[in-house]
Amino acid sequence: MPYTEQQFNLPELAGLSAKQLEVHLKLYAGYVKNVNDIQEKLAEYRTDSAANAVAIAELTRRFGFEFNGMRLHELYFEALGGNGEVVENSLKGALATQYGSFEAWLTAFKALGVMRGIGWVLLTYDEKGKVFNNVWVSDHELGCLVDTKIIVALDMWEHAFMVDYVPAQKADYVAMVLTNLQWDVVGKRFNP
Numbered sequence: 001m002p003y004t005e006q007q008f009n010l011p012e013l014a015g016l017s018a019k020q021l022e023v024h025l026k027l028y029a030g031y032v033k034n035v036n037d038i039q040e041k042l043a044e045y046r047t048d049s050a051a052n053a054v055a056i057a058e059l060t061r062r063f064g065f066e067f068n069g070m071r072l073h074e075l076y077f078e079a080l081g082g083n084g085e086v087v088e089n090s091l092k093g094a095l096a097t098q099y100g101s102f103e104a105w106l107t108a109f110k111a112l113g114v115m116r117g118i119g120w121v122l123l124t125y126d127e128k129g130k131v132f133n134n135v136w137v138s139d140h141e142l143g144c145l146v147d148t149k150i151i152v153a154l155d156m157w158e159h160a161f162m163v164d165y166v167p168a169q170k171a172d173y174v175a176m177v178l179t180n181l182q183w184d185v186v187g188k189r190f191n192p
């Protein structure tokens with residue numbers, strides 16, 4: 001079954017213009033299309049997997065990039081639309097327990113956002129180890145921690161902010177995204 005492009009009813013967001021969001025949502029749509037195109041092509045190539053071995057290998061390697069690009073953008077856009085209020089929920093409490101305070105976690109998370117390079121900053125929760133990790137993911141897939149729940153996904157590709165910000169203003173973009181986060185939405189990812 002092909003994947004369907006999700007629709008996000010985003011309100012007007014502080015610090016992220018309608019133009020910026022429009023450009024970004026178009027890019028997201030491209031990931032959904034490419035995921036479906038790759039699946040379709042792989043099905044075709046599998047009819048003669050020996051003759052198409054190189055193409056199958058290359059497309060299969062590509063799949064993780066496109067799929068994670070699709071899914072990470074969904075996690076990003078789904079969580080936008082908040083008013084900056086950090087609700088008191090089990091996520092906030094658990095972050096405070098691990099990092100000493102919620103603010104200490106937030107400071108550490110924001111600091112990763114200004115790293116050089118393109119990719120994502122993720123807050124993930126490892127249920128096996130009962131531990132949060134703030135991680136940097138290059139592109140969409142390199143460094144993504146397997147078998148952990150992605151709680152917050154912050155897009156740090158330049159396309160995510162370059163309509164509204166220059167690279168030297170990355171920290172402002174990061175702050176604006178976190179201001180627009182719906183903490184009840186991300187809280188449910190931790191504790192459904």
Ligand SMILES: [Fe+2]
Pocket residue numbers: 024027073155157159160
């Ligand atoms: Fe993006």
